[in-house]
Amino acid sequence: MNIIDENFYLQSSEKVAKNLLGKNLIKKEENCVLKGKIVEVEAYYGEDDPASRAFQNRVTKVSRWMWKKGGIAFIYMVHGHWLFNIVTGKTDQPEGILIRALEPLKNIDRMKERRQTSNLENLTSGPGKLTQAFSLNDKYNGSKVYHPCSKIIVGESDNKEEFKIEDSYRVGVSKDLSRKLRFFIKDNCFVSKKNMRRKK
DNA sequence: ATCTCGATTGGCT
DNA sequence: GCCAATCGAGATG
Numbered sequence: 001m002n003i004i005d006e007n008f009y010l011q012s013s014e015k016v017a018k019n020l021l022g023k024n025l026i027k028k029e030e031n032c033v034l035k036g037k038i039v040e041v042e043a044y045y046g047e048d049d050p051a052s053r054a055f056q057n058r059v060t061k062v063s064r065w066m067w068k069k070g071g072i073a074f075i076y077m078v079h080g081h082w083l084f085n086i087v088t089g090k091t092d093q094p095e096g097i098l099i100r101a102l103e104p105l106k107n108i109d110r111m112k113e114r115r116q117t118s119n120l121e122n123l124t125s126g127p128g129k130l131t132q133a134f135s136l137n138d139k140y141n142g143s144k145v146y147h148p149c150s151k152i153i154v155g156e157s158d159n160k161e162e163f164k165i166e167d168s169y170r171v172g173v174s175k176d177l178s179r180k181l182r183f184f185i186k187d188n189c190f191v192s193k194k195n196m197r198r199k200k
Numbered sequence: 201a202t203c204t205c206g207a208t209t210g211g212c213t
Numbered sequence: 214g215c216c217a218a219t220c221g222a223g224a225t226g
Contacts, residue, residue, distance in 0.1 A: 079220040080207025
Protein backbone atom coordinates (compact mmCIF):
# COMPACT_ATOMS: atom_id res chain seq x y z
CA MET A 1 0.00 0.00 0.00
CA ASN A 2 1.31 3.44 -0.91
CA ILE A 3 0.86 5.86 1.93
CA ILE A 4 0.73 9.58 1.24
CA ASP A 5 3.77 11.34 2.64
CA GLU A 6 3.62 13.62 5.67
CA ASN A 7 4.81 16.61 3.67
CA PHE A 8 1.73 16.49 1.48
CA TYR A 9 -0.31 17.84 4.39
CA LEU A 10 1.90 20.86 4.97
CA GLN A 11 0.49 22.65 1.92
CA SER A 12 -2.47 25.03 2.03
CA SER A 13 -5.75 23.42 2.96
CA GLU A 14 -7.32 24.21 -0.39
CA LYS A 15 -4.56 22.49 -2.29
CA VAL A 16 -4.56 19.47 0.00
CA ALA A 17 -8.34 19.27 -0.29
CA LYS A 18 -8.33 19.07 -4.08
CA ASN A 19 -5.49 16.58 -4.11
CA LEU A 20 -7.17 14.31 -1.59
CA LEU A 21 -9.93 13.56 -4.08
CA GLY A 22 -9.48 10.09 -5.52
CA LYS A 23 -7.19 8.95 -2.72
CA ASN A 24 -8.10 6.17 -0.32
CA LEU A 25 -9.11 6.30 3.30
CA ILE A 26 -8.07 3.13 5.08
CA LYS A 27 -9.14 1.96 8.52
CA LYS A 28 -7.43 -1.01 10.13
CA GLU A 29 -9.55 -3.07 12.48
CA GLU A 30 -9.21 -6.33 14.38
CA ASN A 31 -9.98 -8.69 11.55
CA CYS A 32 -10.39 -6.49 8.56
CA VAL A 33 -9.45 -3.39 6.68
CA LEU A 34 -12.04 -0.90 5.55
CA LYS A 35 -11.34 1.15 2.50
CA GLY A 36 -13.07 3.96 0.64
CA LYS A 37 -12.20 6.48 -2.04
CA ILE A 38 -12.40 10.12 -1.06
CA VAL A 39 -14.92 11.80 -3.36
CA GLU A 40 -15.93 14.97 -1.49
CA VAL A 41 -14.02 17.34 0.80
CA GLU A 42 -14.14 20.84 2.25
CA ALA A 43 -11.25 23.12 3.14
CA TYR A 44 -11.23 25.14 6.34
CA TYR A 45 -8.90 27.89 7.35
CA GLY A 46 -7.92 29.32 10.68
CA GLU A 47 -8.46 32.62 12.38
CA ASP A 48 -10.10 34.46 9.45
CA ASP A 49 -12.59 31.72 8.55
CA PRO A 50 -15.85 32.19 10.48
CA ALA A 51 -16.86 28.60 9.75
CA SER A 52 -13.66 27.20 11.20
CA ARG A 53 -13.30 25.73 14.63
CA ALA A 54 -10.14 27.82 14.88
CA PHE A 55 -11.90 31.12 14.05
CA GLN A 56 -10.29 34.05 15.82
CA ASN A 57 -7.68 31.69 17.15
CA ARG A 58 -10.10 30.23 19.64
CA VAL A 59 -8.41 27.27 21.25
CA THR A 60 -10.86 24.83 22.81
CA LYS A 61 -10.90 21.20 23.75
CA VAL A 62 -12.24 20.46 20.29
CA SER A 63 -10.18 22.83 18.17
CA ARG A 64 -6.76 22.43 19.79
CA TRP A 65 -5.75 19.74 17.27
CA MET A 66 -5.84 22.25 14.45
CA TRP A 67 -2.66 23.95 15.69
CA LYS A 68 -0.68 20.76 15.42
CA LYS A 69 1.39 19.79 12.42
CA GLY A 70 -0.58 18.72 9.35
CA GLY A 71 -1.30 15.07 8.74
CA ILE A 72 -3.22 14.10 11.85
CA ALA A 73 -6.86 13.16 12.27
CA PHE A 74 -9.23 15.62 13.91
CA ILE A 75 -12.66 14.38 14.89
CA TYR A 76 -15.53 15.99 16.73
CA MET A 77 -19.26 15.68 17.08
CA VAL A 78 -21.91 17.86 15.53
CA HIS A 79 -25.66 17.27 15.79
CA GLY A 80 -25.02 13.82 17.16
CA HIS A 81 -22.61 12.76 14.39
CA TRP A 82 -18.86 12.41 14.39
CA LEU A 83 -17.13 14.32 11.62
CA PHE A 84 -13.72 13.33 10.35
CA ASN A 85 -11.10 15.92 9.40
CA ILE A 86 -7.43 15.95 8.55
CA VAL A 87 -5.30 18.78 9.87
CA THR A 88 -3.18 20.58 7.27
CA GLY A 89 -0.45 23.22 7.38
CA LYS A 90 2.57 23.61 9.57
CA THR A 91 2.53 23.63 13.34
CA ASP A 92 0.57 26.64 14.65
CA GLN A 93 -1.13 27.11 11.30
CA PRO A 94 -4.68 26.01 12.11
CA GLU A 95 -6.19 24.59 8.92
CA GLY A 96 -7.95 21.40 7.99
CA ILE A 97 -10.00 19.34 5.57
CA LEU A 98 -13.39 17.87 6.28
CA ILE A 99 -13.88 14.54 4.56
CA ARG A 100 -17.50 14.67 3.43
CA ALA A 101 -17.99 11.52 1.36
CA LEU A 102 -16.36 8.28 0.29
CA GLU A 103 -16.96 5.64 -2.31
CA PRO A 104 -17.03 2.28 -0.45
CA LEU A 105 -14.35 -0.09 -1.72
CA LYS A 106 -13.49 -2.78 0.81
CA ASN A 107 -15.40 -4.60 3.52
CA ILE A 108 -18.66 -3.11 2.41
CA ASP A 109 -20.58 -5.68 4.44
CA ARG A 110 -19.15 -4.26 7.63
CA MET A 111 -20.28 -0.81 6.56
CA LYS A 112 -23.76 -2.09 5.81
CA GLU A 113 -24.04 -3.60 9.29
CA ARG A 114 -23.05 -0.38 10.96
CA ARG A 115 -25.27 1.78 8.80
CA GLN A 116 -28.19 -0.64 9.04
CA THR A 117 -28.87 -0.47 5.34
CA SER A 118 -27.95 -2.44 2.27
CA ASN A 119 -28.17 0.57 0.01
CA LEU A 120 -24.65 1.06 -1.28
CA GLU A 121 -25.18 4.72 -2.08
CA ASN A 122 -26.30 5.40 1.45
CA LEU A 123 -23.27 3.99 3.27
CA THR A 124 -20.70 6.78 3.12
CA SER A 125 -22.35 9.60 1.16
CA GLY A 126 -22.12 12.21 3.89
CA PRO A 127 -19.75 13.31 6.66
CA GLY A 128 -21.77 11.74 9.46
CA LYS A 129 -22.50 8.60 7.47
CA LEU A 130 -18.91 7.74 6.69
CA THR A 131 -17.80 8.02 10.30
CA GLN A 132 -20.57 5.62 11.28
CA ALA A 133 -19.67 3.17 8.51
CA PHE A 134 -15.97 3.36 9.43
CA SER A 135 -16.62 3.57 13.15
CA LEU A 136 -14.58 6.73 13.61
CA ASN A 137 -14.80 8.76 16.80
CA ASP A 138 -12.82 11.11 19.00
CA LYS A 139 -10.48 8.39 20.17
CA TYR A 140 -8.72 8.70 16.82
CA ASN A 141 -7.91 12.36 17.43
CA GLY A 142 -4.24 12.96 16.70
CA SER A 143 -3.73 9.78 14.65
CA LYS A 144 -1.06 10.28 12.02
CA VAL A 145 -2.69 9.42 8.72
CA TYR A 146 0.76 9.17 7.09
CA HIS A 147 2.15 6.65 9.56
CA PRO A 148 2.06 2.92 8.69
CA CYS A 149 1.26 1.95 12.27
CA SER A 150 -1.82 4.16 12.53
CA LYS A 151 -5.29 2.66 12.48
CA ILE A 152 -6.45 5.32 10.09
CA ILE A 153 -4.39 6.05 6.99
CA VAL A 154 -4.62 7.85 3.66
CA GLY A 155 -3.24 5.89 0.74
CA GLU A 156 -2.52 6.63 -2.89
CA SER A 157 -5.27 6.22 -5.49
CA ASP A 158 -5.81 2.71 -6.83
CA ASN A 159 -5.62 3.80 -10.42
CA LYS A 160 -4.76 6.95 -12.25
CA GLU A 161 -8.17 7.41 -13.78
CA GLU A 162 -9.08 10.90 -14.83
CA PHE A 163 -11.91 12.76 -13.19
CA LYS A 164 -13.21 16.27 -13.17
CA ILE A 165 -13.31 18.28 -9.98
CA GLU A 166 -16.32 20.47 -9.29
CA ASP A 167 -16.57 23.05 -6.54
CA SER A 168 -19.25 24.79 -4.52
CA TYR A 169 -19.68 26.73 -1.34
CA ARG A 170 -19.46 24.71 1.82
CA VAL A 171 -22.43 22.79 3.12
CA GLY A 172 -24.21 23.71 6.35
CA VAL A 173 -22.07 26.77 6.92
CA SER A 174 -23.94 29.91 7.92
CA LYS A 175 -21.12 32.39 7.55
CA ASP A 176 -19.12 31.15 4.60
CA LEU A 177 -16.19 32.81 2.91
CA SER A 178 -16.69 34.26 -0.57
CA ARG A 179 -14.67 31.43 -2.05
CA LYS A 180 -15.78 27.98 -3.04
CA LEU A 181 -14.07 25.59 -0.68
CA ARG A 182 -16.04 22.41 -1.24
CA PHE A 183 -14.60 20.08 -3.86
CA PHE A 184 -16.02 16.86 -5.23
CA ILE A 185 -15.60 14.42 -8.07
CA LYS A 186 -17.96 15.22 -10.92
CA ASP A 187 -20.70 12.67 -11.52
CA ASN A 188 -19.67 10.42 -8.65
CA CYS A 189 -22.84 9.02 -7.14
CA PHE A 190 -21.42 8.90 -3.60
CA VAL A 191 -21.13 12.66 -3.30
CA SER A 192 -23.54 14.00 -0.67
CA LYS A 193 -26.41 16.44 -1.20
CA LYS A 194 -27.53 14.98 -4.48
CA ASN A 195 -30.62 17.14 -4.77
CA MET A 196 -28.53 20.23 -4.16
CA ARG A 197 -26.18 19.30 -6.99
CA ARG A 198 -29.01 19.36 -9.47
CA LYS A 199 -29.77 22.96 -8.67
CA LYS A 200 -28.26 25.74 -10.70
C1' DA B 201 -38.26 20.64 -2.80
C1' DT B 202 -39.12 21.91 1.93
C1' DC B 203 -39.71 21.14 6.47
C1' DT B 204 -39.18 19.21 11.18
C1' DC B 205 -37.37 16.63 14.57
C1' DG B 206 -33.85 13.89 16.92
C1' DA B 207 -29.05 13.32 17.95
C1' DT B 208 -24.36 14.50 21.44
C1' DT B 209 -20.92 17.37 22.96
C1' DG B 210 -18.62 21.24 24.83
C1' DG B 211 -18.50 26.25 25.56
C1' DC B 212 -20.43 29.80 27.84
C1' DT B 213 -23.28 32.52 31.49
C1' DG C 214 -28.81 25.36 32.50
C1' DC C 215 -28.85 26.95 27.76
C1' DC C 216 -27.65 26.70 23.15
C1' DA C 217 -25.17 26.27 18.82
C1' DA C 218 -23.13 23.09 15.83
C1' DT C 219 -18.95 21.34 9.02
C1' DC C 220 -25.89 16.35 10.12
C1' DG C 221 -29.41 12.61 8.88
C1' DA C 222 -33.86 10.55 8.39
C1' DG C 223 -38.46 10.71 7.59
C1' DA C 224 -42.75 12.98 6.40
C1' DT C 225 -45.27 15.88 3.50
C1' DG C 226 -46.77 18.40 -0.91
